[in-house]
Amino acid sequence: MDSPEPSSIEDIFDSTLNLEETHLKEGYKEGYADGLVSGKEEGRQVGLKTGFEVGEELGFYRGCVDMWNSAIGVDPTCFSSRVMRTIKQMDDLLRKYPIEDPEDESVSEIMDSLRLKFRAICATLNVKLEYNGYPKVSDAEKNEF
Amino acid sequence: MSLEGESFELREIQRLEGHTDRVWSVAWKPSTGVDGVPAVLASCSGDKTVRIWEKSPSTGSFQCKAVLDETHTRTVRSCAWSPSGKNIATASFDATTAIWENVGDEYECVSTLEGHENEVKSVSWNASGSLLATCGRDKSVWIWEVLPGNEFECVSVLQGHTQDVKMVQWHPHVDILFSCSYDNSIKVWLEDGDDDWHCVQTLTEANNGHTSTVWALSFNASGDKMVTCSDDLSLKIWGVDVMNTKSGEGYAPWKHICSISGYHDRTIFSVDWSSEGIIATGAADDAIRLFVENKDNLVDEPMYKLLLKKDKAHEMDVNSVQWSPEGDKLLASASDDGTIKIWELVSV
Numbered sequence: 236m237d238s239p240e241p242s243s244i245e246d247i248f249d250s251t252l253n254l255e256e257t258h259l260k261e262g263y264k265e266g267y268a269d270g271l272v273s274g275k276e277e278g279r280q281v282g283l284k285t286g287f288e289v290g291e292e293l294g295f296y297r298g299c300v301d302m303w304n305s306a307i308g309v310d311p312t313c314f315s316s317r318v319m320r321t322i323k324q325m326d327d328l329l330r331k332y333p334i335e336d337p338e339d340e341s342v343s344e345i346m347d348s349l350r351l352k353f354r355a356i357c358a359t360l361n362v363k364l365e366y367n368g369y370p371k372v373s374d375a376e377k378n379e380f
Numbered sequence: 381m382s383l384e385g386e387s388f389e390l391r392e393i394q395r396l397e398g399h400t401d402r403v404w405s406v407a408w409k410p411s412t413g414v415d416g417v418p419a420v421l422a423s424c425s426g427d428k429t430v431r432i433w434e435k436s437p438s439t440g441s442f443q444c445k446a447v448l449d450e451t452h453t454r455t456v457r458s459c460a461w462s463p464s465g466k467n468i469a470t471a472s473f474d475a476t477t478a479i480w481e482n483v484g485d486e487y488e489c490v491s492t493l494e495g496h497e498n499e500v501k502s503v504s505w506n507a508s509g510s511l512l513a514t515c516g517r518d519k520s521v522w523i524w525e526v527l528p529g530n531e532f533e534c535v536s537v538l539q540g541h542t543q544d545v546k547m548v549q550w551h552p553h554v555d556i557l558f559s560c561s562y563d564n565s566i567k568v569w570l571e572d573g574d575d576d577w578h579c580v581q582t583l584t585e586a587n588n589g590h591t592s593t594v595w596a597l598s599f600n601a602s603g604d605k606m607v608t609c610s611d612d613l614s615l616k617i618w619g620v621d622v623m624n625t626k627s628g629e630g631y632a633p634w635k636h637i638c639s640i641s642g643y644h645d646r647t648i649f650s651v652d653w654s655s656e657g658i659i660a661t662g663a664a665d666d667a668i669r670l671f672v673e674n675k676d677n678l679v680d681e682p683m684y685k686l687l688l689k690k691d692k693a694h695e696m697d698v699n700s701v702q703w704s705p706e707g708d709k710l711l712a713s714a715s716d717d718g719t720i721k722i723w724e725l726v727s728v
Binding site for chain 1: 493494495520522525532533534535536537538539575
């Protein structure tokens with residue numbers, strides 16, 4: 236910029252002229268820092284909730300598979316070969332599920348597969364097994380607060 | 381039947397009344413209407429019942445022989461005869477599929493298949509009658525194996541469609557399953573030889589497929605062509621190299637052959653390809669249309685042409701059209717107006 240004013244005057248007014256911009260920048264910085272803290276906490280809460288839900292669903296299937304396996308142990312002919320094979324597949328999927336690594340891309344695929352196989356077994360056995368899960372957010376809030 | 385140089389008419393033979401709500405679907409019983417066996421038709425309705433109609437050998441008119449009721453608690457959306465004609469499967473909005481056995485003039489509910497989360501929309505038997513497929517609003521497709529003693533075992537629950545699945549249909553000769561959906565696609569399902577079923581092909585807009593809900597599909601007699609109908613007002617013809625559809629030789633993909641558009645101005649709900657090559661459609665404009673392959677073989681000519689259009693075939697939407705197994709002679713149609721009509725294709 237080829238401004239005619241001497242540089243000393245520019246320096247004097249510089250901070251005044253840029254007052255708004257300076258405040259904006261500071262505000263953004265503070266907000267960003269605060270956001271990091273609260274966002275992290277929020278993410279932690281969501282993670283806890285989601286992790287809990289995944290855990291209880293996996294646990295429910297684990298329990299069903301263990302129960303069915305026990306039944307097979309008592310009477311190896313209690314289920315058809317197709318149902319036995321599907322129980323085995325669920326067992327394998329439950330063992331394979333990367334509980335310690337939520338970012339593993341196979342998690343949703345394994346969970347979908349578990350749900351479908353569970354529905355197939357229940358339909359063939361003609362049973363209605365349903366786990367409603369831990370009391371949902373609305374109920375839980377009532378209890379906690 | 382030669383269709384060249386003749387004009388045709390769809391003549392109403394009989395109007396079947398009895399359902400007290402819209403009629404959703406009709407199904408001709410296999411191996412009836414030939415060799416002296418009177419033709420038998422099943423219809424299902426929003427009145428929660430299925431009616432069995434039989435053609436009287438003496439008068440030649442259809443009479444209601446049985447009402448299958450007190451089993452489904454909501455609309456019966458679809459019905460299908462097993463290839464032997466011994467059983468009929470009915471899919472209902474009450475989330476169940478019922479299996480009925482025909483003993484003499486009686487029909488008894490011998491099994492109820494539960495598994496879908498909500499409305500079951502369609503049911504289909506494979507060619508040998510050993511497998512049954514169902515689909516519904518929960519976006520899933522189910523395959524059941526028919527075991528002795530009216531037992532049914534769930535073979536597989538298939539998820540792939542992203543919306544309501546409107547119809548399932550087995551290929552007429554080989555155990556390949558087709559499904560079509562509100563997600564505008566047609567999916568092809570095949571067993572991998574180890575009791576596991578997978579989607580091997582999805583026909584979408586990217587394959588010159590439909591741009592709106594695919595309502596129904598039907599195969600030609602040889603099974604190397606398929607027609608699909610849609611809310612996008614078009615029919616599409618798909619083809620496959622039939623030699624490769626035999627099991628164990630790998631999967632041959634289906635390819636778009638042509639689209640039949642410009643003839644419908646409302647949703648096409650139903651399509652049925654007769655054993656003699658006539659494609660019938662039932663649509664929301666209350667009309668029935670018939671199409672045949674264009675044999676002129678001229679380069680710029682469309683591959684299929686309109687044989688006739690029957691305006692005001694019903695007073696309301698035509699939900700289902702179905703050719704009788706005896707050939708082109710009879711066409712049954714079902715409508716929101718609560719009636720079923722029997723039509724004969726005659727040359728004039």
